[in-house]
Amino acid sequence: MSLDRSFSTSAALSRLLARCPALGADSRLLALASAPAAPSGDDVAAALAEPLLHPLYTLSIIGCFLPLAPVLLERASALLRTAAPDLLFDSAASQEEEAGEGDTRVVEFYLSRGRGLRLHELACLALSRALDLAPYLLRYVLNYFKFSPPPFQRLLCKGVPSTIPTKGLHLFLDATQVSYRFLELEPRVFCEQWDWSCFLDLVDSTADYLLADDPLYSVGLDFRWCSIQILMVVLKASDRGIGSFGLRADAAFTCLLRWKEYCMDTSLEKASLYLQAEESNSNIDVTYLADTLSDWPAVTMGKEHSIGSSFVLTATMRKSYEVALVAVSQRWPVLLYGPVGAGKTALINKLARNRGNRVLFIHMDEQMDGRTLIGSYICT
Numbered sequence: 039m040s041l042d043r044s045f046s047t048s049a050a051l052s053r054l055l056a057r058c059p060a061l062g063a064d065s066r067l068l069a070l071a072s073a074p075a076a077p078s079g080d081d082v083a084a085a086l087a088e089p090l091l092h093p094l095y096t097l098s099i100i101g102c103f104l105p106l107a108p109v110l111l112e113r114a115s116a117l118l119r120t121a122a123p124d125l126l127f128d129s130a131a132s133q134e135e136e137a138g139e140g141d142t143r144v145v146e147f148y149l150s151r152g153r154g155l156r157l158h159e160l161a162c163l164a165l166s167r168a169l170d171l172a173p174y175l176l177r178y179v180l181n182y183f184k185f186s187p188p189p190f191q192r193l194l195c196k197g198v199p200s201t202i203p204t205k206g207l208h209l210f211l212d213a214t215q216v217s218y219r220f221l222e223l224e225p226r227v228f229c230e231q232w233d234w235s236c237f238l239d240l241v242d243s244t245a246d247y248l249l250a251d252d253p254l255y256s257v258g259l260d261f262r263w264c265s266i267q268i269l270m271v272v273l274k275a276s277d278r279g280i281g282s283f284g285l286r287a288d289a290a291f292t293c294l295l296r297w298k299e300y301c302m303d304t305s306l307e308k309a310s311l312y313l314q315a316e317e318s319n320s321n322i323d324v325t326y327l328a329d330t331l332s333d334w335p336a337v338t339m340g341k342e343h344s345i346g347s348s349f350v351l352t353a354t355m356r357k358s359y360e361v362a363l364v365a366v367s368q369r370w371p372v373l374l375y376g377p378v379g380a381g382k383t384a385l386i387n388k389l390a391r392n393r394g395n396r397v398l399f400i401h402m403d404e405q406m407d408g409r410t411l412i413g414s415y416i417c418t
Contacts, residue, residue: 045105048076054102058095060139067142079106087113091144091157092137096164097307100171107168111178117145118161122185124154127195155192159213162189166219170304176224180231188232190217193240207257214264215300221271234272240265241283256296263293309367355381362389 051071055062062068066085070077083106089095090110100107118125129152136156141147148157165179166189187194192213220228241262266283269275280290358374358381365372366389374382390397400411 046076047079047082047103047106050102051077051082054098057098057102061089061095061142063140064089064142079109082106083109083113086110087117088144088146089142090114091161091164092142093160093163094139095142096167097171097303100168101307104172107172107175108178111165111168111175111182114161114164115178115182118157118182119185121145121149121154121157124149124152125158125186126155126191128153128155128192155195156209158186158191159189159209159216161186162216162220163212166216166223167304169223170219170301171307173223176227180227183231188217189213189220190232190236193236207254207261211257211261211264214261214268215297218264218268218271219301221268225271229272234268237265237268237272241269256292259289260293260296263290264297267297305364305367309364355385359385359388366393 048071051067055067055071062071064085067089070081070085082103086099086103087110090099091114099110103110135151135153137144137147144160145157148154148160161182165182168175169179190213192209263285266280266285269283270280285293362372362374362385374385376382386397400406
C-alpha cells in the first residue's frame with residue numbers, strides 16, 4: 039500500500055513473489071502475475087486462500103494484501119467449511135508429514151493424508167497471526183469457529199496424556215501455544231468462546247513429567263508453562279500464583295522469553311510498515327523489516343549505508359536503528375545507553391524525522407526533580 043492509501047493488486051503480488059519466491063511455482067499465482075491487466079481482488083483471494091494457511095506464507099500474504107485480508111479469511115474459511123467433519127481427527131499413519139515450501143495447496147495436502155486436525159491447527163495459527171496484525175479481523179476469525187472445533191481440539195480428542203508423548207510433543211505444544219495466543223489477543227471474547235477446563239487436568243497431569251530426552255526438555259517446559267498461563271487468563275488469576283503450580287521462577291522466566299520470541303513474527307511484520315515511509319524520504323532500497331531482520335548476523339555484517347544527509351548507518355548503528363524501530367512500532371519504552379558521540383541523539387533525530395515527529399530535549403542534572411519534569415499545581 040502506498041502512502042496515499044492506494045492499493046494495487048499487481049504491485050502487491052509482485053512484492054509477495056519477491057518475498058516468497060517458492061510461490062512463483064504455483065500456476066494460479068504465476069498466471070495472475072503474468073496477466074497484462076491487474077488481477078481483481080476476488081481472483082487474488084481465490085488463488086491465495088490455501089497458501090494463506092501455510093505457516094511460511096501467512097505473514098507475507100497478510101502483509102502484502104492487508105486491504106484484502108477480510109476477503110482472504112472468508113475464502114479460506116469457505117474452503118475449510120466443506121471439510122469441517124475432517125477437522126476433528128488425524129490419521130495416525132502420517133503424524134510427522136508436514137507441508138513443505140513448495141506445497142502451496144495446503145488443504146489438499148493435509149486432507150489427502152487424513153490429517154484434518156493438523157490442517158485445523160495450521161488454520162488457527164494463520165488466524166491468530168492475522169488477528170494480531172489486524173484486530174478488526176476478529177469477526178472473520180469468529181466466523182471460522184462457528185463450524186470448527188477449538189484450537190486445542192487435539193487435547194480433547196486425544197485426552198490428557200499420562201506421559202509426555204515424545205513423538206507428538208511438538209503437536210501438543212503447537213495447539214497450546216495457538217490457544218494461548220488467542221487468549222492474549224482477545225481474552226474476554228475467547229474466554230467465553232470455549233470450555234477451557236481440560237487445562238486444569240493437563241496442568242495437574244504434567245506436574246511429574248520426566249523427560250529422558252534432553253532436547254525435548256524445553257519443549258515440555260513450554261507446554262506446561264503455556265497451559266498454566268491459559269489458566270491464569272481464564273481464571274483471572276495473578277501471575278504471582280504461577281509458583282503454586284510447581285514451576286520455578288527461573289524456569290517460568292525462560293519460558294516467557296521463548297514465548298516473546300515466538301510472538302516476534304508479527305511484531306517484525308508490524309514494524310516493517312514503518313519503513314515504507316522512508317521510500318520517499320531516503321535514497322536506500324527499503325525492504326520489509328521482517329525480511330531484513332530474519333538473519334541477525336547478516337545485518338551486523340552489512341556495509342555502511344547512508345540514510346539522509348548527515349546520518350551514516352554503519353553495521354553496528356544499523357542494528358541499533360532497526361531494533362529501536364521495532365520497539366517504537368510496538369509502543370515499547372526505549373532506553374539508549376552509550377558513550378558520548380556514539381550516535382544516540384542522531385538515531386533519535388532520524389527516527390523522529392522519518393515519522394514526522396519532533397524531538398523534545400530535556401537537560402537532566404542533579405537539580406532536576408519530578409515537579410520540574412511534569413509540573414505541579416499551584417493554588418492562586
